């Protein structure tokens with residue numbers, strides 16, 4: 001076991017934050033990849049390393065057994081891995097590459113207010129204008145209007161609701177939608193929510209809507 005067993009980040013101002021150890025994360029990812037390969041009848045050795053994103057990051061206490069690399073050292077690390085046993089034949093290699101791509105799914109992290117315990121009140125509600133960046137676009141029939149720069153944007157609510165699901169929580173009710181978008185009318189909010197192809201749960205005023213993040217069609221048209 002490494003000491004300390006978690007990652008402690010010390011910022012320039014001396015502030016310290018604790019995170020899960022990257023060594024534990026690496027080990028978990030290795031196990032998951034290994035199980036994924038075994039499930040496809042492939043037995044390959046898996047080498048792991050922790051790659052630091054920025055050269056400014058300095059490791060005060062390096063882990064005992066885990067390789068730590070900067071990005072520019074990744075190619076030479078890969079070349080230094082000993083070649084052992086039989087290589088995959090080219091057909092299996094292509095098949096495996098396609099399997100990897102087919103298994104890919106977008107990573108949608110937990111809403112940030114949940115992950116970092118940030119109260120809702122610390123975020124500014126309202127629909128943000130893409131032209132001038134200010135909050136408070138006003139709903140007009142079939143579009144949104146910015147009272148500051150007069151910009152029009154018929155899909156401004158889509159961006160705002162996507163942000164709701166990423167920032168606050170996975171679900172939204174009609175009332176939350178009205179408060180967040182600054183819309184007074186229940187039926188307007190209902191039409192907005194129904195236009196987004198969301199999943200829904202419950203009836204009438206207890207109904208809540210959830211974004212189906214696996215349905216990436218929503219992102220495509222943007």
Ligand SMILES: [Zn+2]
Pocket residue numbers: 129130131132133134146147148149150151
């Ligand atoms: Zn504006």
